[in-house]
Amino acid sequence: MVNATDPDQGTGGSVLFSFQPPSSFFTIDGARGTVTVTKPLDYETTSAYQLTVNATDQDKLRPLSRLANLAISITDVQDMDPIFTNLPYSTNIEEDVPLVSVAFHLYPT
Numbered sequence: 885m886v887n888a889t890d891p892d893q894g895t896g897g898s899v900l901f902s903f904q905p906p907s908s909f910f911t912i913d914g915a916r917g918t919v920t921v922t923k924p925l926d927y928e929t930t931s932a933y934q935l936t937v938n939a940t941d942q943d944k945l946r947p948l949s950r951l952a953n954l955a956i957s958i959t960d961v962q963d964m965d966p967i968f969t970n971l972p973y974s975t976n977i978e979e980d981v982p983l984v985s986v987a988f989h990l991y992p993t
């Protein structure tokens with residue numbers, strides 16, 4: 885939630901928020917300043933967002949505005965499966981190898 889005050893009286897003291905430019909992942913409630921997620925977030929794709937909030941008063945003749953930065957960091961959650969690399973795997977084994985011989989080894993990285 886972002887917050888702004890404007891000491892002017894009437895519409896010149898009434899503030900509306902917007903993102904500048906608009907974000908495709910977040911919206912801001914113009915009157916309350918509440919920032920909401922509108923699209924699924926993915927830490928593996930984007931781990932942080934830099935947004936610019938514009939606060940504009942509602943004076944009809946000479947609206948005044950100011951900008952502020954909003955930094956949003958995404959926290960990683962455990963949502964990825966392990967990935968095999970260097971696929972496909974194959975090996976040759978002679979038919980008369982002793983039992984318990986190592987046939988193949990996979991390395992976890």
Ligand SMILES: [Ca+2]
Pocket residue numbers: 890891892896897898941948
């Ligand atoms: Ca004002």
Ligand SMILES: [Ca+2]
Pocket residue numbers: 927928960961962963964
């Ligand atoms: Ca993750």
